Amino acid sequence: MxxxxxxxxxxxxxxxxxxxxxxxxxxxxxxxxxxxxxxxxxxxxxxxxxxxxxxxxxxxxxxxxxxxxxxxxxxxxxxxxxxxxxxxxxxxxxxxxxxxxxxFVNYAISRKSEDIKIDNVNDLVGHHVIAWKGAHLDLGPEFERLFSPGGAGSKNYVEIQDSRDQVRDFWQNEDSIAIIDKSIFAHFSMKQGRSMDEVDTHKVFLPVSxxxxxxxxxxxxxxxxxxxxxxxxxxxxxxxxxxxxxxxxxxxxx
The missing domain is CATH 3.40.190.10 (Periplasmic binding protein-like II)
Structure with a gap:
């Protein structure tokens, strides 16, 4: 046996x-x-x-x-x-x-109450944009051009080490746009007592990273x-x- x-x-x-x-x-x-x-x-x-x-x-x-x-x-x-x-x-x-x-399936996410219109990557410029460390190299040539150091959108752009902190930064600052995988954003927002009903997810043709x-x-x-x-x-x-x-x-x- x-x-x-x-x-x-x-x-x-x-x-x-x-x-x-x-x-x-x-x-x-x-x-x-x-x-x-x-x-x-x-x-x-x-x-x-x-x-x-x-x-x-x-x-x-x-x-x-x-x-x-x-x-x-x-x-x-x-x-x-x-x-x-x-x-x-x-x-x-x-x-x-x-x-x-x-x-990772990335979206640009903004507060629904702010009614921010985002149809392309260039529309992100001028807003407080939050992404992960190294994201300016991961999200395609147009994003890299705009958000690399010295780029048109770099002044208000931050990259954060931890996804939890990335989502926290979004909810703490007005006129913020998070560039993040939707599943990760939903999880940490819920942990912070927030709902996906409060946000708009914009399809700005960001590549899957x-x-x-x-x-x-x-x-x-x-x-x-x-x-x-x-x-x-x-x-x-x-x-x-x-x-x-x-x-x-x-x-x-x-």
């Missing part, structure tokens, strides 16, 4: 494309502070957490939470073996970049890419999006 059970377990692992023998190596992964539904419960759950865990089943993954801007230096500073939410901006040396693994991971070594990067491809091929990635109530637009599977 024991041998039969072992054979069934091996067959099950082969069907799922999982390694037959676990590699118990610890992998330290720099990840953002809680921003449900992507990262939640002190990085114990959420879409990003589950993608990484399921793509690298042979590793004991330790998530290290930090601000968006700090993540980008976690490998260089010797803190982590991998970084989440990386967008290649010409970085070289000591980083092995994965394929895109997660997408799709990010890569960066790894310290090539082997782990390759294993992650293989695991990610498996999640796509068996439909598990789409299932995770539905589980967390995230738009299909965020699907990175080709």
């Amino acid at each position: 024991r041998n039969k059970t072992l054979k069934l377990l091996v067959l099950f692992q082969l069907l799922l494309g999982l390694p037959l023998f676990a590699n118990t190596s610890e992998l330290k992964v720099a990840i953002a502070n809680d921003a449900p539904p992507y990262v939640a419960d002190n990085a114990k759950s959420g879409l990003e957490v589950e993608i990484i865990q399921q793509a690298l089943p042979g590793y004991s993954i330790k998530f290290l939470q930090m601000g968006w801007g700090d993540i980008q230096n976690a490998i260089k500073n010797g803190i982590a073996d991998a970084e989440t939410n990386v967008y290649e901006h010409g970085e070289t040396g000591g980083h092995f970049f994965s394929k895109k693994y997660v997408g 799709k990010f890569k991971m960066a790894f310290k070594d090539e082997k782990t990067r390759d294993e992650f890419n293989k695991g990610l491809a498996r999640l796509c091929s068996i439909g598990e990635y789409a299932k995770l999006l539905r589980k967390h109530g995230i738009s299909e637009k965020a699907n990175i599977c080709e």
Whole structure:
């Protein structure tokens, strides 16, 4: 009976494309502070957490939470073996970049009571615009032109490390526009006693921000890419999006 059970377990692992023998190596992964539904419960759950865990089943993954801007230096500073939410901006040396693994569906969000009209990216100029750290490089060439240091909209533009603080800044300041994933904004607004009925979400053709991971070594990067491809091929990635109530637009599977 024991041998039969072992054979069934091996067959099950082969069907799922999982390694037959676990590699118990610890992998330290720099990840953002809680921003449900992507990262939640002190990085114990959420879409990003589950993608990484399921793509690298042979590793004991330790998530290290930090601000968006700090993540980008976690490998260089010797803190982590991998970084989440990386967008290649010409970085070289000591980083092995994965394929895109997660997408954020961004909107421009304003107070309904202020009746702000936003039809294109240029309409954001002149308002207090709040985004995440590095967003001016992530949101397309027009946004980069307007909101990079010295750009026409840079005077009233801020980038904030933590999504919770980004939403708090929005509610504390009039004439504010948050550039943020709608699901994240809704979660933190509710925590602050606010409702989505109080805001307008503007479709200003901001791109879905799709990010890569960066790894310290090539082997782990390759294993992650293989695991990610498996999640796509068996439909598990789409299932995770539905589980967390995230738009299909965020699907990175080709």
